[in-house]
Amino acid sequence: MKSLFCSILFLGSACAVLAQAAADQPLSEFGLTFPPDTTFTGSTLDGWHVLGDAEWSAHNGELIGRAKAGSNGGWLVLDESYQDVGLHTKFMTTGNAATAVLLRMEKTADGYQGVLLDLGADGVTSYHVTLDASGHEISRDELRRAGGINYRMAPPPPPESENRGRGGNFRRPEPPADLPVVAPNTDFRAHSWNQLETFIETNMVRSFLNSGRESGGAIDTDNAMTAYGPVAFYVGGAGEVRLKDVMLKDVVSRDPDRGTLAPVRDSAGQ
Numbered sequence: 001m002k003s004l005f006c007s008i009l010f011l012g013s014a015c016a017v018l019a020q021a022a023a024d025q026p027l028s029e030f031g032l033t034f035p036p037d038t039t040f041t042g043s044t045l046d047g048w049h050v051l052g053d054a055e056w057s058a059h060n061g062e063l064i065g066r067a068k069a070g071s072n073g074g075w076l077v078l079d080e081s082y083q084d085v086g087l088h089t090k091f092m093t094t095g096n097a098a099t100a101v102l103l104r105m106e107k108t109a110d111g112y113q114g115v116l117l118d119l120g121a122d123g124v125t126s127y128h129v130t131l132d133a134s135g136h137e138i139s140r141d142e143l144r145r146a147g148g149i150n151y152r153m154a155p156p157p158p159p160e161s162e163n164r165g166r167g168g169n170f171r172r173p174e175p176p177a178d179l180p181v182v183a184p185n186t187d188f189r190a191h192s193w194n195q196l197e198t199f200i201e202t203n204m205v206r207s208f209l210n211s212g213r214e215s216g217g218a219i220d221t222d223n224a225m226t227a228y229g230p231v232a233f234y235v236g237g238a239g240e241v242r243l244k245d246v247m248l249k250d251v252v253s254r255d256p257d258r259g260t261l262a263p264v265r266d267s268a269g270q
Contacts, residue, residue: 030195030211034086036247051075052135054235063243065235073236075135083228084201086249092193095239103200105229121188124207126217147216154204154218186212
């Protein structure tokens with residue numbers, strides 16, 4: 001199902017399953033569902049910059065972050081910007097560290113805003129978030145749940161009189177316990193490697209933790225169709241976050257002035 005979605009999302013691109021079956025890879029049972037444009041493999045932070053109170057480093061394709069003691073943590077921000085994008089990464093937190101991903105990190109008059117994916121024991125939860133100029137969180141509002149293979153754009157929310165709650169994604173019933181084939185465990189793995197794939201397109205974001213069920217959200221902000229900005233990773237709390245196999249697929253950038261497809265602009269918006 002995710003592979004079918006991927007073929008639609010990337011406008012006809014052939015989705016390749018590029019799983020590498022290395023014996024020492026904790027998530028070798030999971031695979032990549034899109035052909036990436038770029039993969040981070042370096043040992044320096046060239047092409048990235050740090051925002052907030054955290055220390056980041058790179059080693060052999062891993063990004064390693066640790067919040068400064070007593071602080072609210074901070075971000076590692078990609079210098080390149082995207083509008084509609086696919087992201088794949090594996091991540092692990094140790095100690096009491098917390099981590100998140102920020103998509104379409106746009107500069108505002110007071111700081112930044114974007115779509116935040118909070119990653120943890122409860123899976124992936126999507127928010128619209130605002131930050132001050134130092135990267136400290138000011139506010140977050142959970143996105144209205146939306147998703148499904150049939151939607152490339154989230155419909156508007158129902159009138160308040162018809163709104164019976166946040167709704168939710170379709171969930172399959174749990175299979176009987178005595179089936180001859182057992183489904184893989186896709187739950188969050190504490191202190192071990194987890195895989196995240198997320199796709200943001202038009203006014204929707206869809207995320208998959210450990211190749212599990214879709215967690216989808218509708219972006220109802222005024223700039224939902226034109227938002228544009230870098231990808232960023234967050235670390236907070238006491239402990240460390242490590243990220244590897246960071247891969248990006250540029251889908252498309254829309255020119256808000258002409259209403260047509262346009263080449264992706266650089267980080268300065270040019």
